[in-house]
Amino acid sequence: MGIDSLPAALSVIRPELILAVTALVCLALDLLYKPADKMPCWAVAFFGSLAALASTIASWGTEQEAFSQLVRMDNLSNFFAVIFLMVGLITLCLSDSYVQREGLPAGEYYTLLLISMTGMVFMAQANDLMTVYLGIEIMSIPVYVLVAMMSKSPKSPEAGLKYLLLGGFASAILLFGIALLYGAVGTTQLADILRQAPGALKASDPLFLAGVGLLLVGMGFKVSLVPFHMWTPDAYEGAPTSVTAFMSVAVKAAGFSVLIRVIVLSLSPMAVDWSQIFWWLAVLSMVLGNVVALVQENIKRMLAYSSIAHAGYVLVALTTGTETGIHAALIYLFIYALMNLGAFGVVIAVSREGDQGVEIRDYTGMARKRPLYALAMAVFMFSLAGVPPTAGFIGKFYAFSAAVKAGYVWLAVIGVLMSAVSAYFYLRVLVVMYMKEPEAGAEYSAGPWGAPIGAGVSVSLWVCALSILFLGIWPGWLSHFAQQALQGLTSLL
Amino acid sequence: MEMIEQHLITIFVFLPLAGALFVTVFLRDTQKEAIRWATFLTMLAGFLLSLKLFFGYDADSTQTMQFVQSTPWLPEYGIVYKVGIDGMSLLLFLMTTFLGPLVILSSWRSIEDRVKGFHVSMLLLQTAMLGAFVSLNLFLFYIFWEAMLIPMYFIIGIWGGPRRIYAAVKFFLYTLFGSLLMLVAILYLYFVHVKQFGFYSFDLFDLYRVHLAVGPEKILFLAFALSFAIKVPMFPFHTWLPDAHVEAPTAGSVILAGVLLKMGTYGFLRFAIPLFPAAAAYFYPLIAVLAVIGIIYGALVAMVQPDLKKLVAYSSVSHLGFVMLGLAVLNAQGVEGSVIQMVNHGLSTGALFLIVGMIYDRRHTRLISDFGGIAKAMPIFATFFMIVTLSSIGLPGLNGFIGEFLILIGTFKKSVVLAVLAASGVILAAVYMLWMFKRAVFGPLDKEENKSLKDLNLREIAVLVPIVVMIVWIGVYPQTFLRKMDRSVEGLLARTEQVAAPPVQSRERDSISMMESKSVYDFGRQGHGD
């Protein structure tokens, strides 16, 4: 590649560049300002992400490969990038006052968040298994640190260590899978793999099959599908809540972006094989996620298990391996991002210093003192449970209709039964907030909801709640964009 | 004006929503009176305006679906905002708007806590219920159908009795469970339609045309039927009902009995039976037998209830058994009787819940044994109570009789045994209602607390008078209402019979049904003569 093609190539990775430069500026600013004054860092991070988002939206519709076809920008990558950056922006809003309250090192916090987002966008644009791997690592390593950042709480470093060790394993397995695949077909380019796959399948090359299996394990870990979910509850519970919010949606969506690109699209010739595996992973995730969530007392843990179940719903859509399926998965991920962020936003708003007040019983009687938080939480809970007219229903509708369309009726039946189960634990939060009165004299009766919370949290709650209601009634435009995201890719199926 | 004509139903459906938004945005929780007035006036306006539908509905037109509005929503998936009304939904729609202002009036003094939330919930509930009755697109219907759960859940769970949380969660989960299976069935049907006709549509009338194999049709019918049967509720899915009824505040109970339960029976009428006529015919014995079990079981359990509200709740199970029986036999009398009985049940049981609520507000107990002789302390109350009780029993001249009689005639044509068993339910109803009435209202006024009871005030009378007027009207001249749905019922039966019956029997049945549809008309006149 000569210098002449550099501008074109750089324009492909423009969002990543913006994010990376912002991260560096953020790091430098951290040195210039006193620890107490972290507003500049926040502002730089926020506007940097906003610029990256604008750049992504501006390149909607372009399709271009760069750097010896290592990265590829198309509408699918743009769609995911929009999800990541939207999540990033909302997370920044949620983090502002939380970081101050918990005394987290703000400069590092925002820098790591930005670097992680850079990795995510690379994952979405990956056109080569090496980029996939690098993207995953760039995304994961900052998140490991972020999880462990709340050093005052004993849970947080423990969570970080668990996540690091298991995540390291998963990365190694993924890398091994890539190596085997390379051994089998002699390339790491996704397009070449697609071309070689039928031949390798015909010969039922064990190297190839094992490679694909290992890839699945590695990605299953990132999106926390059962049985690769062990780290999820601990990591989600121990991490600072804003980081949990970020992980539970952005990291998951990034994992799915790779899953869609590598497995569903590039390995479509062997759809028969992986769709059976997907079927089981989806069923296990939905059943275990929802059933175990029933007995959780800690709301972060409950949402962790619920996030496992939601990964299962997305996988229901992907099991079909059809255009409708991917379309449904994109819509689901977008909606899930909004509602889960919102739910964690309320958790942040309600908790007290030291991440106190995250037990479900701490919410007792909240509807009286904080009616708006309670109302927002109600919207998010109904949406997560998939009750119309919230967006959660639309997501489930698309996912299950994709499954029924492709003939996976039983999968859809299991899915809806499990969402009925999930309604129980989502409703429990509402019961506690709306229908119980705080016991007089009990430790939590003063309510953890006294502390004022920053404007950022309020803004993000409004944004999430209103967009969930809006999308629940007018999902057309989201469906439209998701459809555009698949243009030109569906020929691969 | 043209604009308004076209959007008539939409306006009526979303009027309460607009009211809810108004209350949410402009009124504070402390402005209790203003909130009550705003809600009441919205509901009242809704009712008065919806009378336009009643008078505007042309019962003689061959077009049974009227006031149809169809606006694309997600057209590429065949999701269209399509609403319309026919003779059957017309009555239920009007009953809903009719009960709306009354329940607000009835809970004027009994709801003092979180007034704003309560009234907003009631308004939202009203929109969802009205929407479900007029939706002609399955997707739209499903949205309204599920959206109903949310406000009702809060109404029971926040303003209910001591075991309200249990009741609310049970109500929500039971209903959700059923409707989610229906969602899968809807999707399956939708994709079969795509396969057969090549375009996407959730439109009810498009889906009517789908040809299904015997096996899938039965399964789909069961999925729909389960969802509706839970809502009705049919025996053995009725266990949520007594809990929900007893714990709900009066207004909640009235709406639950009056309208929400009708969603289930209406669902059978509009969706389950016409979409899967062959399966409906196949499962007729099952549904009819369960309905009869419901009638007798509900009556027997009601008989031994010490609690007034529980008694009324179980009597609901019994009455809805009648409605289901009328639907199951699928002939003109049966179906018309069912629809009229849905309205009757809404009025009578709604009124009973109101009356129980009124006495509960005064005495804070609902045990029959705590009362006795209150006719002496509260003569006006006792009079209303008597009329409503008799209507619930099915005394000729009052509304209950019309519905039950039509249903029994319809059943008799199909199966004598079932008709006889079901008729015994009417006798049992007389037993439990009159016995309850005797213990609560007549006899010596021996309890000290009861002597000082105040009789009904003007507001409470204003709540009950309209209901009693309707009870008598339907009882004396049901033709006003029956006429509106004659053609719609004919249409339904024509559809089920042409598809459902095996060739030989179908000829016989056709001839009977033609006779029947005339005889219903005659019966109405005779009923008037009685």
Place this chain on the structure above:
Amino acid sequence: MLSPYIPVFVGILWAALLAAVLIGVSLLFGPNRPTPEKRSTYECGIDPMIGDARTRFSIKFYVVAVLFLLFDVEVVFMYPWAVLLKRLGLLGLIEMMTFLLVLVVAFVYVWKKGALNWE
């Protein structure tokens, strides 16, 4: 066929030979007076630590080790780049400068944060 590798083989052989010769010569001609100190394991000239390996030691070592590794490894990248600089041209220069810039920011950060201060 293997011609490009022949010099490598020669190099390996030469190294092995040289090592064998040197060790052999010193064994043959050197004085051999063993003492307990001399026979013990070599550890930077101090007495070997004997006992449990799981003793606590300061986290400062860890920080220094990590930083050393990081910056050391990054510098390794510069060797192949330097060899090929002419062929990579201006683009290569820009790329390496960007890389170094990132490193410098990180280095300044580490320095300012005091990670390099021992006390």
